[in-house]
Amino acid sequence: MVAAMHGGAQTNAPPSQTSSAPVGSRSYSTMARRFASRAAGSIGRRSYSTHQPSKPALRVGLIGARGYTGRELIKLIDGHPQFELAYVSSRELAGKPVPNYTKAQINHVNLSAQQVGELTREGRQAVDVWIMALPNNVAAPFVAEINNAAAQLPPDQQPVVVDLSADYRFDTTGQWAYGLPELHRASLRNSTTGRISNPGCYATGSQLGIAPLLPYLDSTRLPSVFGVSGYSGAGTKPSPKNDPNFLQDNLIPYAPVNHIHEREIGHSLTRLCKPEYPFGSQNPLKVQFSPHVAPFFQGIALTLHVPLRLSMSVKDMVEVYREFYQGERLVHVVESAPLVRDNSEKHYAVVGGFAVPPHGEDTGAAQLAERRAVLNVTLDNLLKGAATQAIQNMNIAMGIDEYAGIPLTDKPTMSLD
Numbered sequence: 552m553v554a555a556m557h558g559g560a561q562t563n564a565p566p567s568q569t570s571s572a573p574v575g576s577r578s579y580s581t582m583a584r585r586f587a588s589r590a591a592g593s594i595g596r597r598s599y600s601t602h603q604p605s606k607p608a609l610r611v612g613l614i615g616a617r618g619y620t621g622r623e624l625i626k627l628i629d630g631h632p633q634f635e636l637a638y639v640s641s642r643e644l645a646g647k648p649v650p651n652y653t654k655a656q657i658n659h660v661n662l663s664a665q666q667v668g669e670l671t672r673e674g675r676q677a678v679d680v681w682i683m684a685l686p687n688n689v690a691a692p693f694v695a696e697i698n699n700a701a702a703q704l705p706p707d708q709q710p711v712v713v714d715l716s717a718d719y720r721f722d723t724t725g726q727w728a729y730g731l732p733e734l735h736r737a738s739l740r741n742s743t744t745g746r747i748s749n750p751g752c753y754a755t756g757s758q759l760g761i762a763p764l765l766p767y768l769d770s771t772r773l774p775s776v777f778g779v780s781g782y783s784g785a786g787t788k789p790s791p792k793n794d795p796n797f798l799q800d801n802l803i804p805y806a807p808v809n810h811i812h813e814r815e816i817g818h819s820l821t822r823l824c825k826p827e828y829p830f831g832s833q834n835p836l837k838v839q840f841s842p843h844v845a846p847f848f849q850g851i852a853l854t855l856h857v858p859l860r861l862s863m864s865v866k867d868m869v870e871v872y873r874e875f876y877q878g879e880r881l882v883h884v885v886e887s888a889p890l891v892r893d894n895s896e897k898h899y900a901v902v903g904g905f906a907v908p909p910h911g912e913d914t915g916a917a918q919l920a921e922r923r924a925v926l927n928v929t930l931d932n933l934l935k936g937a938a939t940q941a942i943q944n945m946n947i948a949m950g951i952d953e954y955a956g957i958p959l960t961d962k963p964t965m966s967l968d
C-alpha cells in the first residue's frame with residue numbers, strides 16, 4: 552500500500568541551511584538548490600516562518616502551474632494542513648512569484664523532464680508528490696524520467712505521481728490507478744505503485760450519475776449524456792471554445808461522437824460491473840456523450856438518460872442514489888435538479904433532478920423502450936472535475952484523511968441529507 556510506504560517528508564529547509572552534498576544523498580543537495588524556486592532574499596527571514604504544520608510537510612512538485620487546474624491546485628495546497636509547494640513549474644511564468652500562496656514566497660521555475668528526474672533522484676526530501684497538470688500527450692517524458700529515477704530509490708523514498716491529463720486513464724499495465732475515489736476507493740487504497748490517473752471532468756460527473764444504476768441497465772440500449780461545460784474546461788490555450796466573443800449568447804456543440812470522455816465513461820464503468828450485471832468485460836458498456844461549451848467560466852451541467860430493464864419510480868431512484876452515496880462527503884444527492892451556478896467553486900458534485908416517463912413511474916407497465924431514468928449532475932470542472940479530486944487522490948495515496956485540505960462546509964441547500 553502506497554500510504555504505508557510513505558513516512559512523510561522533511562519540512563522545507565532553506566538552502567542556506569543545507570549542505571552541498573552530491574545528488575542522490577539524503578541531504579538537501581546542490582540539485583535541489585539549483586532548482587529551488589523560493590524568492591531569494593525572503594528565505595531565512597520570513598519564508599516558512601509563519602507556517603508551522605504539526606506534522607512534517609509533504610512536498611509537492613506542480614508541473615503545469617499556469618493553467619486553470621494548476622491555479623486551483625495552488626489555492627488548495629495553500630489551505631492544506633500537510634502539503635506544501637516545493638516546485639511550481641511553468642515555462643511562461645518562470646521567475647515570477649506564485650500568486651495565491653501564503654505559506655512561503657515562492658517563484659515559478661521552468662523544470663525540464665530531465666530536471667524533474669534529477670529531483671526525483673533526491674528522494675522524498677525533494678518531492679513527495681509530483682502533479683502533472685499538463686495538456687494531453689505532454690506528460691510522458693516527465694513520467695519516464697520520474698520512473699527511471701524512482702527505480703533506483705528505496706520504497707520509503709518513492710514519490711507519488713498524479714496526472715490530470717487523459718494519458719493514463721486507459722492504462723493496461725496495471726501501473727496507474729484510476730482516481731475516482733467514490734467509485735474506485737478500494738483499488739486506490741490498495742495501489743502500491745503511487746501512480747494515479749485523475750479522471751476527466753465530464754467523465755467524473757457522468758460516472759457518478761450512472762454508477763448507482765449499473766445493476767438495472769437494459770443491455771440492449773445505451774445510456775446517453777448531454778454535457779455543458781464552462782469554458783475554463785477548454786484550458787488557457789486560445790481556441791473558439793474559450794473565446795469570450797464567440798461564446799457570447801452562444802452554446803457550442805463539439806465532439807458529438809467519440810470524445811475521449813465518451814470512451815472513458817464506458818471503459819471505467821465497465822470495470823465496476825459485477826458478473827450478474829447486464830454489462831461487463833464480456834459485454835462492455837458504451838455510453839453516448841455529446842459535450843457543449845457555454846459562456847460561463849466554470850462548472851458542468853449534465854443531463855443523463857439511462858435505459859432501464861425494469862420500471863423504477865422517482866422515489867426508488869432517490870433511495871438507490873442516497874444509499875449508494877451514503878457517507879460520501881463530495882457527492883450530494885438532492886431531489887430537485889441541481890443548478891450549475893450553485894455548484895460553481897464548490898468542491899462536491901450534486902446528483903438530482905430524478906425523473907421517469909409517466910407510465911413507468913405509476914403503473915410499472917411501460918413498454919421496455921420507455922423504461923429509463925433521467926437525472927442531472929452538476930460539478931465544478933476545475934474542482935471535483937480536476938483539482939479537488941487530485942487532492943483527494945493525493946490524500947489517499949499519502950495515507951492521510953481523504954478530505955484533508957478540502958473545504959466541506961458549504962453543502963447544497965436542497966440536499967436531502
Ligand SMILES: NC(=O)C1=CN([C@@H]2O[C@H](COP(=O)(O)OP(=O)(O)OC[C@H]3O[C@@H](n4cnc5c(N)ncnc54)[C@H](OP(=O)(O)O)[C@@H]3O)[C@@H](O)[C@H]2O)C=CC1
Binds near residue numbers: 615617
Ligand atoms: N480545465 C479543466 O476543466 C480540466 C482539465 N483537465 C486536464 O488537466 C490538464 C491541465 O488542464 P488545464 O489546467 O485546463 O490546462 P491549461 O491549458 O490551462 O494549462 C496547461 C499547463 O501546461 C503547461 N504546458 C502547456 N504545454 C506544455 C508543454 N509542452 N510542456 C510543458 N508545459 C506545458 C502550461 O504552462 P506554460 O505554457 O507556462 O508552461 C500550463 O501551465 C489537461 O490535461 C486537461 O485536459 C482535467 C479535468 C478538467
Ligand SMILES: CC(=O)N[C@@H](CCC(=O)OP(=O)(O)O)C(=O)O
Binds near residue numbers: 715717751843
Ligand atoms: C470545454 C472543454 O473543452 N472541455 C475539455 C474537457 C477537459 C478535460 O477534462 O479534459 P481531459 O480529458 O483532456 O483531461 C474537452 O472537452 O476536451
